Amino acid sequence: MDLGNLGGVLDKLGDLVKDPSALTELVQKVGGEKIIDSLKDAIQNKDYQKVEDTARSLNSAASGLGLKDLSQLSGEVLSAVKEKRFGDLMGLAEKLKKEYDTVVSKFSEAK
Secondary structure, three states: OOHHHHHHHHHHHHHHHHOHHHHHHHHHHHOOOHHHHHHHHHHHOOOHHHHHHHHHHHHHHHHHOOOHHHHHHHHHHHHHHHOOOHHHHHHHHHHHHHHHHHHHHHHHHHO
């Protein structure tokens, strides 16, 4: 996680804690952990259109919530698909999972 942006992320997570409907919106937008599992399944099945669609959804939701690192990583997945660097995708998905877990953990701590 970009420590320079940690304050902004925590502020955004603090907003989510203040407004429980925002947390519901986040889960609805990205599907919780299911979106990462869906991304990994699409990579394993070489369904690169689904990889692109899933990464785009995650990118949009993360960007809209100010989660810079999550947005950046999902953008890297999009670039890898566009550039046909399919061998990079599973590693990027693992990084996404780790960052997603970090965001969830910070949210839990903020409760």
